[in-house]
Amino acid sequence: MKRIDFLIALLLCCAVGCSGKGEPAVPEGGNGGLSEKLTVSPTLQAHMVMQQNKPFTISGTGTAGQYVEISCSWEGKPGRVQVSADGSWQYTVTTPEGGFDAQQVTVSGKQTFTFDNILVGEVWVCSGQSNMWWPLKDAEGGLSEMIGANASLPIRLLHVPQEQASAPVASLSARWQPCTAGSLEWFSAVAYFFGKQLVEALQVPVGLINASWGDTTAEVWAERDAVLANDAIREQALKQDATPRADAQAPYRIGSAFHAMIYPLRDIPVAGAIWYQGESNMDAPGTYPELLATLAASWRKLWKAEAADFPFYIAQICPYERAFDYRVPYANPAMRFAQQQASKLIANSGVICNDDIGDIHNIHPRNKQDVGKRFAFLALEEKYGKAGQPRSPIYAGLRINGRVLEVDFSYAGAGLETADGTSPTYFEVAGADRIFHPATAEISGHTVRLTAAAVPEPAFARLGWSYTHTTNLRGKGGLPVSVFKTYDWVEPTEEP
Template sequence: MKHYRSLLTIILFTFKLGVGGANAQLVPEGSQQDPVKGLSLAKIFSSNMVLQQGKANAIWGFARQGEAVTIHFAGKVIKTKAGTDGKWKTILPVMDYGGPYTMRIEGDNRIELTNIMIGEVWACTGQSNMGLQVSSVDHSEQEIAGANYPKIRLFSVPSRLSQFPQDDLEGGHWVECSPATVGKFSGVGYFFGRALHQRLNVAIGLISSNVGGTSAEIWSSPDNMLQDPDFSGPVKKLQSIDLVKQKQDRVEHITRFAGEFPTKDKGLLGGVAVYAAPNLDISTWSNLQVPAAWDPLFVGVGWSRKEFMLTKEEALQPIEIHLSRIDDDDISYINGEQIGATLNVGDRVYRVPAQFLKEGRNLLTVRILNRSGIGGMCGKAEDMFILSSAGKQSLAGTWKFKLSEILQHGLDIQKNDYPTILYNGMISPLIPFGIRGIIWYQGEGNAGRAQQYARIFPNLIRDWRAHWGLGDIPFLFVSLANYTRPPLQPSESSWAEIREVQTATLALPNTAMAIAMDTGDGNLHPPNKQDVGARLALDALATIYHQHVVYSGPLYKSMAIVNGVAQITFNTMGSRLQSKDGDMDIRGFAVAGSDHHYYWAKAKITGDNTISVWSEEVKEPLTVRYAWADNPGSLNLYNDAGLPAIPFRTDNPIVIHP
């Protein structure tokens, strides 16, 4: 018991100090701003920044109560003073494109910012596909080497969770875009900004604020979520909890499950997989039903073991181990021999040579490291199996499990535990910095909750606009990329439903959407971010900067059934339908009759904006779907500007009102 108390003291002390990572920087009440030691600026302001052209930009900071603050900028002098709360704020003059400028801020001390440009400023927000860095995109070495754009300026917001809205960021500074700085910046953000800079020839400021694996409600403000029927309760709970006590409760919960609080993985010592040994005594291990997500508090390392049988004939030939989706990293073993290791979330398929197998009982062991959020073997039961010469043998069911290490940051509130915690820490401190608009790539984290997302997503847009106070600022977003394997037959799709919500959100003013379902390779994080950024830039060029470019693929308009054939009309926005690959058979359509059973359909372009769709299996079609799948496969319906048609269904589509 003495040891347990000592360990708990260490854990709680670590919490007070703070631990690195998005899941560890939860800021409790009362920590808005350290005691003011002198005049300072909010951290979004620094040398090399871009201020928004044509707007009266706000500037703010902190100072001694009542301290006089004077700003010298572009030949103007602006005076203000700090309030009783030690905060000051004022407005800079409206300016046209140009620079570089120097700004001097004077009070009890003096601050000087240099190399300031006036240009176009965009916030780059969302989850991991917005956060995927230039260093991880296709042709990354060439992209980084060619990133000499000193008039593009980059700002990366540090990851931070917060219990309440914050006044300032934890850090960050503006840098010029160069091969030395671009590698760790958002790929989508950079390619978007580069395209604007090349077309407009003005300075571009990009603010990257995103965290992987997050849902939209996490990025919404408390004002918004307190009005939401599903999330008002959790927000109230977040605002009332004692963070230190909650951490203590989590330590006790894990200790009850594991019999101890595991601080170091004893299953992998000096490169030796102790817990993969076939003769290991596992009588104290727990039973775990697989596939299933781990307990949300299990952020760390866990080992799972399962035995399976092979005949003599099966053991003489290689087999395949299909583990479906694992979150996050794994090392897998057969009979104590490593057969594969993979980083990051995704499906696992490992080929096992016959030399590792034996007749009779064989042992499969999987070591999983969950770095944050949900972890474990989280795929589908039908995708978990052994494939041998005799066929499939299911791996779903009861496994033996041991929790072997808990990462300290996992004891804190995690990024998806409560609504608002990323808005509080990573969006609120940016407001009301002057921006032209926002680009957004998110939705994966809300898959399976489309009806709810149809409320949350448009409300997030309205919410951010209201808080920024800049009117209906442009909000451009990405429709989800293709993910996993294409289906063999038409079926329901949670990702298609999210795409439908995104399309419906175009009903809001000053919105536009970039299609990405032809940019992926089936992985959760497709590396082709060039096309995504370029398509977002087309949205901006056409809708905000009034350039004469086609920015959208064909959008469903109407349907008429004539003699058993569905005649589909598209809004082609000044372009024409075409087959991208020249094949006159257009792929991706499915039709259903009164029984609502969908069959793959044939389709042919019949005009600049029309297409005919039919199936021999459905004599009297009633409804049509296009590209309705997590991964709709290789599609060829585009416009003559090279942009793909937007997915749709005619049966019960989600509708969003402006």
């Protein structure tokens, strides 16, 4: 009877070991002690923000057959994992609800690594070209934010170095930093203002990952094989792949920034991404929606995330005077409209309009605070379920009623209005001849009714189809309505 009891106890011990809850059996050649050698992957760092309520995998290398012990301040007892035969180990924990109390993770072998001052909250990737990169020190209101910053502010910053590579880079070289005047000086202003608004609204810490680079096309940020596998965008992408940028340091090969700046982030759980780019793709706005959809899909695949769990929000570029010799007419409004189309093509996406804060003489408007806030409004409503956030109405559809064109708008909330109380400006209509004439516009709830004496049989409409002319039409929340067109041909001539 005693022998049977012993065998039962032995089987129970083996079961506990195999479940991962206890210490597993020592393989042949192992001594069962704490690992003589130990490294920890830089995915885990002091001062970071961990995404709340998500699995987080801690990994590294050690002595095969020996053990690594992991202690998390939010868990009741430490866990233990055995180093595999190839010298690697990994251990997955589940993060708690977000909060402002600092947490600590300790990883021990024969030596101990302590990662302290960790916060748990929401983590976002912030990427794009120069308007996302634009540093806080050069933005409106940026200096006062820097002066008032201190390390207790529950925003943490991960500034990814501008690097490019022809193959994926496995390890992360960037370091998480608390908010100080020094760490904020060259950090993305848009990202910072976005994070600040989220902290105020959600009352949890926010981690911001800035991976941006001026004068880059979207092709360099997407996974190379995904771009080349897409017949709709391959030809244009290969043209970009063979064309160095005006900034000789900027990457231009497909996937080169993805490999060096996005791929190393893959093991950091995130809430989603915000994207501010487009100026460098204005030669081909027609392929941009499909290109951006391919980029978003490749990022979601990298993070092993479903679209529902990984929002991808887009900032429209601003209007500014035609300063370059683009290959297509009306390149700037065409790109702004293409970004709207991309937001409709990409699941769990959205677009913010910045027409009212642009500087027509500067491709880099200094007002980054409103851009960041508008990103936050979009995330708060769509990701976090906080209804009633301000949002820019966008074109939804067209009806022809005799001499009248009726244009409908989505996200118009309580209706439409104009910034100055006059009739809506910069609407145009055309008939079958495709010649556009200024239209008289009248607001009716979520709809604008258009007529033009010169167009008795209207068929097409557009709004603000210009580099510099922007409409006074707004949603009742005060945010601008951006450009649109109701046709798919490319204008044969440039804007006068």
